[in-house]
Amino acid sequence: MTSSEPNPNRSKLPENYSFDDSASGITIHGSQSDELGTTYWPPRLRCPQTGGSVSPVDLATTGILWSWSYVHLPWMGDVAPNGDDEGYGVGMVDLDDDGPRLAAVLMGSRDDWHIGAPVTARELPYKTIDGKPQSILAFERSAS
Amino acid sequence: MTMANDVFVLGVGMSRFGGPYQQLDSRIIEASTEAIDDAAIPYSEVQSLYLGTSLAASTYGPPVVKDLGLTGIPVTRIENASATGGAAFYEAVHAVSSGRLDVTMAIAFDDPSTSAVPDFNNVEDISPILDPFVPPMAFFSMWAVRRMEEFGTTPETLAAVAAKNWNNARLNPKAERQATEEITIERVLGSRMLAYPHTARMAAPQGAGAAAVIVASKAALEKFGVSGDVKVVAAQAHSERYAPGHLFTGAIIGPPEMVSRAAFAAYEEASIGPEDLGVIAFHDAYAIEELLYYEAVGLCGPGEADRLMHDGETQLTGRFPTSTDGGFIGRGHPSGPTGVAQIWELTHQLRGSAGDRAVKHKPSNGLAHIVGAGSVCYTHILQSC
Numbered sequence: 001m002t003s004s005e006p007n008p009n010r011s012k013l014p015e016n017y018s019f020d021d022s023a024s025g026i027t028i029h030g031s032q033s034d035e036l037g038t039t040y041w042p043p044r045l046r047c048p049q050t051g052g053s054v055s056p057v058d059l060a061t062t063g064i065l066w067s068w069s070y071v072h073l074p075w076m077g078d079v080a081p082n083g084d085d086e087g088y089g090v091g092m093v094d095l096d097d098d099g100p101r102l103a104a105v106l107m108g109s110r111d112d113w114h115i116g117a118p119v120t121a122r123e124l125p126y127k128t129i130d131g132k133p134q135s136i137l138a139f140e141r142s143a144s
Numbered sequence: 145m146t147m148a149n150d151v152f153v154l155g156v157g158m159s160r161f162g163g164p165y166q167q168l169d170s171r172i173i174e175a176s177t178e179a180i181d182d183a184a185i186p187y188s189e190v191q192s193l194y195l196g197t198s199l200a201a202s203t204y205g206p207p208v209v210k211d212l213g214l215t216g217i218p219v220t221r222i223e224n225a226s227a228t229g230g231a232a233f234y235e236a237v238h239a240v241s242s243g244r245l246d247v248t249m250a251i252a253f254d255d256p257s258t259s260a261v262p263d264f265n266n267v268e269d270i271s272p273i274l275d276p277f278v279p280p281m282a283f284f285s286m287w288a289v290r291r292m293e294e295f296g297t298t299p300e301t302l303a304a305v306a307a308k309n310w311n312n313a314r315l316n317p318k319a320e321r322q323a324t325e326e327i328t329i330e331r332v333l334g335s336r337m338l339a340y341p342h343t344a345r346m347a348a349p350q351g352a353g354a355a356a357v358i359v360a361s362k363a364a365l366e367k368f369g370v371s372g373d374v375k376v377v378a379a380q381a382h383s384e385r386y387a388p389g390h391l392f393t394g395a396i397i398g399p400p401e402m403v404s405r406a407a408f409a410a411y412e413e414a415s416i417g418p419e420d421l422g423v424i425a426f427h428d429a430y431a432i433e434e435l436l437y438y439e440a441v442g443l444c445g446p447g448e449a450d451r452l453m454h455d456g457e458t459q460l461t462g463r464f465p466t467s468t469d470g471g472f473i474g475r476g477h478p479s480g481p482t483g484v485a486q487i488w489e490l491t492h493q494l495r496g497s498a499g500d501r502a503v504k505h506k507p508s509n510g511l512a513h514i515v516g517a518g519s520v521c522y523t524h525i526l527q528s529c
Contacts, residue, residue: 042392049386066389067293069285071339090282090339094389101389103278103286103396115293136277 025061026121028137030100032057041100060096061121062142067092068106068113093119093139107140118142146413147241147379152365152372153526154247155183155358156488161476162320162351165257168200169208171354172253175481176212179249179356185368187212190358191245193219196232196252197480198516209251225395226427227516228252229355229483234522236359237379246364254480255352278394280517281347281430285339288432292341295447299341302431303332304453306346309428309467312460313474315501318485320351320476346431348472355484357491371529374494377509378410378525383518397433398519400440406523407441407513414509414525418442422507423493424464425486427514428471437513438466441523465503468493483522486512494528 031040031054033047039057040048047054068091089106091113106113107122124138157178159171180187195205206219224231229252236248291297310327313319327345335345365372382405384390384398411417418441428434438449443457443464452458458466469475469489472482490510492498512524 040392044392048390067286067290069282069289069339069341071279071282071285072337073279073339088277090278090286092286092391101391103283103391103394105277115290 026123026137028059028061028095028121030057030059031055039099041095041102059099063093063095063099063119063139065091065106065113065115065117065119065139066094066101067115070110089113091119091139102137105136105138107138112141147238147376149241149243150362151237151240151359151376151379152362152529153357153374153376153487153491154185154360154365154370154372155179155181156356156491157182158318158355158481158485158488159353160318160320161353161478161481161485162349165255165352168253168255168258168352168354171352172205172208172251173211175253175354175356176209176249176251179251179358180212183358183360184370185247185358188215189247189364189368190215190217190249192217192236192239192248194232194235194248194250195219195221196223196228196250196484197221197254198223198225198228199254199256199479200258205253224520225516225518226429226477226479227483227514227520227522228254228480229485230512230514230522230524231381231483231516231520233357233484233487233524234379234381236357237376237524240359240361241376241379243361246361246367247358248360249356249358250484251354251356252481252484253354254478256350256478257352280395280397281339281342283394283396284430284432285342287436288341288430291432291436295450297435297450299333300329301435301450301453302341302346303329303343305428305431305434306332306473308453308459309434309471309473310345311474312468312501313470315499316469316475316489318488319470319474320349320353321470321474342430342432346473348429348477351476351478353476353478353481353485355481355488357484357487373529374491375527375529376524377416377527378413378523380406380410380413380523382406382409382521382523395517396519397515397517398521400436402519402521403437403440403513403515403523404442406521407511410511410523410525411442414527416509416525420509421464421511422505423468423490423503423510424466425469425489425510425512425514426466426471428467428473429477431473434466434471438464441511441513460501461504463505465507468498468501468503483512483514486514487524487526490526494526
């Protein structure tokens with residue numbers, strides 16, 4: 001193979017590389033190591049453990065809160081996740097089904113956030129650019 | 145990588161960290177000439193220059209050091225986030241250790257007011273990988289909340305770490321933070337909350353600054369007729385290994401495992417153990433870091449860091465004095481020069497020239513630890529001769 005030829009083993013990142021939201025619910029796009037089965041987020045081009053190939057996988061949209069904090073800074077956008085502009089929550093979430101850990105904004109109130117609490121992924125609109133709403137991946141406490 | 149030949153710290157220099165800004169050229173020359181004067185050799189003896197900056201525009205640096213002398217030597221810029229200064233020192237050390245060169249110099253600098261990095265307040269400006277919603281303060285605060293849950297660490301303990309570093313900085317004329325009176329735990333806790341549980345006084349300020357160090361081989365010392373008083377006995381550079389819970393987004397620092405691995409590799413290289421350390425410089429950008437790193441580098445066992453702190457063992461009078469120049473929290477963290485400032489401090493402590501902040505028990509070994517987002521870790525051990 002010459003360097004100008006595409007490598008058939010090289011994965012391509014999806015256009016919307018990390019998540020998308022539709023009427024049927026949110027999807028978190030990840031990668032899965034073809035050799036180990038380990039999953040990663042956001043999607044990787046190769047398996048970070050083996051250097052081998054990965055395949056696209058939809059990750060669990062629920063998980064367990066590993067830790068959290070509350071950032072006392074003005075929200076960077078047009079919409080505050082908690083309805084104010086004082087600050088916002090952040091959390092590290094271990095996705096279910098042996099999924100990866102990711103860091104994201106937390107929705108809800110501080111009373112909702114406890115280590116070990118079940119959380120669910122949500123789309124959080126934060127800004128409008130050229131008339132198009134922009135969203136980020138967020139989590140909130142799962143309904144009991 | 146281990147060191148094949150002896151390397152000695154010949155000279156150190158640094159500017160005061162903090163404001164005023166827009167004067168980086170003069171700070172670079174100030175730190176560099178101080179190091180050259182300290183080494184007591186002409187600049188023309190320096191065979192290679194490593195410039196560390198993580199914030200400056202791409203061409204900044206080499207034109208400034210022309211004022212040291214246009215001697216035709218290699219000039220290489222190095223960037224590795226917060227660990228930039230550690231990386232520049234590492235390269236200068238290994239160039240000598242390998243036997244390739246006899247005298248090298250690391251000069252590191254930054255001025256955040258002239259930063260060329262993306263504006264983190266402008267979401268459209270940055271890559272999604274540099275997650276603007278989980279900034280470093282959020283990341284480290286989540287470490288702290290987890291630690292509080294697992295080991296019962298309190299905000300008061302984090303405040304005690306910060307107060308120690310603020311008060312050490314009061315004894316360092318080069319520190320950014322120069323409090324006019326003692327900083328108490330209550331004052332730390334009473335400052336503005338940044339990200340729970342970290343308050344503003346538990347976090348590093350980011351002013352401007354420059355620092356420089358010259359290292360030399362044993363042959364060079366003989367040539368100059370000087371006896372080296374500080375030797376570099378370990379120089380380790382590490383990055384992350386995969387473990388469950390690994391994060392791939394944000395301005396993150398890997399788990400303390402990387403720190404531990406780098407430290408224990410350095411101990412092996414230096415043929416010492418953590419019990420032999422007499423002064424330690426940590427990456428304490430946020431107070432939780434210093435506490436976790438006590439355990440990661442083996443100053444105490446898992447879960448024992450809080451007791452080590454409250455027993456006074458990491459004060460200037462304790463067994464393991466840490467952040468003796470104020471650390472990131474007190475001395476400041478311009479980014480690029482911070483790692484070289486750590487070498488400046490260890491060198492003065494090992495020489496016995498640290499003035500009012502000299503540790504009570506004169507140290508034989510000092511460890512400098514610094515990490516950079518991405519993430520990377522540099523650990524050096526210096527030894528008095």
